[in-house]
Amino acid sequence: MSFATTSARTVDAHRERVTEMLRPLAARPAEQVAVPAALGRRLAAEVRSPIDLPVFRNSAMDGYAVRAAEVLVAPVRLPVAGVVAAGAAGGDPLPPGAALKVMTGAPIPPGADCVVPVEDVRVDGAAIIVERGRAAGEFVREAGTDVRAGAALIGAGTLLRPRHIAALAAVGLAEVGVLREIRAAVITTGDELVPAASTLAPGQIYDSNGVALAAALTANGVRVVSVAHSTDSPDEFRRLLRAATEAADVVFTSGGVSKGDFEVVREVLAPLGGEFGSVAVQPGGPQGWSVVHGIPVLSFPGNPVSTMVSFEIFARPALRELAGLSPVESHVVPLGDAIRSPAGRRQFLRGRVLRSTTPDSALSTPAPVAVEVISGAGSHLIAGMAAADALIDVPAEVTALPEGAPVRIWLL
Template sequence: MKPRPASISARPVDDYQDSIEQLLRPLAARTVESVALPRALGSKLAEDIRSPIDLPVFRNSAMDGYAVHAEAVADTPVTLPLAGVVAAGAASPPPLPRGAAMKVMTGAPLPLGADCVVPVEDTNAADSAVTIHRRYRAGEFVREPGTDIRAGDLLIGAGTALAPRHIAALAAVGLSTVPVFRAVRAAVITTGDELVAAGNTLHPGQIYDSNGIALAAALTANRVDVVSVAHSTDDPARFLALLSAATGTADVVFTSGGVSKGDFEVVKHVLEPLGGQFGSVAMQPGGPQGLTVVAGVPILSFPGNPVSTMVSFEVFARPILRRLAGLSEVDCYELPLRTAVSHSPAGKRQFLRGKLLHARSGEAPAAHRPPEAVEVVSGPGSHLVAGMAWADALIDVPAEVTALPVGTSVRVWSL
């Protein structure tokens, strides 16, 4: 990665996004591994999977009922003698005598000579006979071999992120392992003497470290394997030791804090001599940013304010990580504002926290209804982490815009 001249500052957001895309794109070539089916959920399939067998494997009943020859029930009602019972899992049943019926369970193999199944609901049975009240045609409630998929047909295509429905199909054709791309491995390092882990007592000047656990959660939610989460003080030796451990196990490292223009910017002070690029991106929040490659491992350095950290992840890391994992694109909308934006800094692309407002549609829950508008929640401050908890979207205000009245159409990213 070529360093940028030190004089360049306030890079456009799109330009910085491109730099991160280029840095992380090689991770698409990570190794392929064969994993047991129960562990494959969420993994990205490395090659096409073709069915090794027909589904259904054999001719079987789609209902609990009576296997008959259609000609025997052409005129109903009709009473037929019972020739036996076939349970699911039974071996080859004896042939069905002509003019008789054989009781079958759902999934049970059909006896030779039967070509339809009469559901239990349309019958009355005695000990040795069954009366059928409705006519059925050949093929009804019969599952023929290969009507779901034929041996050799494509079952799941390469690049698919395996969901429970895919796991079910793979298991149904008898596969116990599948070839998948190893998940991207990430390490997280938070920095700052003032940070204390949740659960401890705060002393004057200290705050709780929310960035480590938040970044780990965001990574996990986007199918990234978090291999470590650590906290460094502002001591360069401590940070360098944690960084060395992280780059030894991770494909990408995320840091928070220590990237601005203060006296104790440990991330910047350690990484700049190693070729790190640090400067401002024309956005709010999340202006100070850093990119470095150490031992071949990309390091994305976000500012330390909690909202800045999370917005930086959403804008710069989440889209490419989702593509690498085979996940769908982040939902994006053009929606009218329900609240005015009285001020947005000139020359900076602002990402306000928003709440999606959903149209009423019967009794469907909001998650299944399309959003019809968006409103601003909380203020623009990069420290308002509790306010961000109320948001489910980012409102993207262009850099050239300084105010927006109610009703203005804005670009919205779903969180």
């Protein structure tokens, strides 16, 4: 393997490689979950309605069920023979020459063929006066006119949103088959890392990559089954890797991939067939990609910003597609600052999006109109990254851009 910049692969080539490694996760098994818990999950197979909707012929209004033929010559006075509530069995037929009061959703009594809304009649003691003629079918919802029993209700692969959950509930389903979530394990590496709230000894820093990758995975529809930290001991990393590949569909590691003296990830994974190399990108140049016991293992560099940017540009697009989520949002906008960029490497700078403030602003998120650079290029600037809301994509061949130059941005 080579780390020479001249042989570095492009960002697009590496993203394509990662996407290809993750593609088998599309074929994950289905599992049955309760309908309310299926929100945000992907439907495993097309759901057909087990029943007609509406289930039975019912009234669209609070009003009076009548025979249209009996109110053809209006005004006409009809005695009210009773009331049909929503939930009533609806077995009693409408007597000839009469009306039955019906509530919205109540069954249309046998014999009736239209409903006169309550606001369109005059009540006259125990009778109503219908003021004008009515057509058969008015304000009657026929059974099966929304969906027929056996007809397709929701397509396979659909990401289930509230309106789908509503439809599943409306046809009486208690459970539904959804694709199992993608299960990910995260292993961070480095002797220098200590857990949150520890007292830092000289040379130590807090382990943020585990928490950060877990959050990024969760936010993109992936279920994180474990987050572990390994020292630079190959035995410890090997042990954690084994547990991770047994529990997860995909493993993410941080650190230990470049050409220092203590590169535990590379040391363990390269002999297992893992590949390690350079991508012509800043941050995130050194990358590793392996398949261990059939499980893809993506190895990002350990600098916090490198880890997060690697996730954003290499893994996030494919993971979102697998989870059924919308693609990462991207725009081309003018740059708010002049910048310089290293030759031969595509650079992802941290930016803050400026948005228009139109009269529409209160209604909807306004479109991005520009982006400003808000942090240095250093891959350790994690606080700077927190203040950003976009990555500014500076092509590899570009070494300088003036203020106002159009750049592609990727929303974080």
